[in-house]
Amino acid sequence: xxxxxxxxxxxxxxxxxxxxxxxxxxxxxxxxxxxxxxxxxxxxxxxxxxxxxxxxxxxxxxxxxxxxxxxxxxxxxxxxx
Numbered sequence: 001x002x003x004x005x006x007x008x009x010x011x012x013x014x015x016x017x018x019x020x021x022x023x024x025x026x027x028x029x030x031x032x033x034x035x036x037x038x039x040x041x042x043x044x045x046x047x048x049x050x051x052x053x054x055x056x057x058x059x060x061x062x063x064x065x066x067x068x069x070x071x072x073x074x075x076x077x078x079x080x081x
Contacts, residue, residue, distance in 0.1 A: 022035040 019037045021037075024032045024035070026032050
């Protein structure tokens with residue numbers, strides 16, 4: 001029979017899924033959803049990207065000249081046949 005050798009275990013490099021887990025149950029003990037640490041990291045990454053897009057959008061809108069319509073003061077020319 002093979003004996004367990006702990007030196008063969010490889011260390012895990014993915015630490016984003018460790019730490020905590022939230023399980024949400026309904027009133028009749030059915031599992032509704034599971035929130036893991038990776039969900040929080042993804043949410044924070046999305047918030048960071050959203051802030052960067054908002055800053056870029058604000059800077060682009062500030063430096064873009066406004067395209068306001070200015071009506072001409074000259075009367076239109078009459079077309080004569």
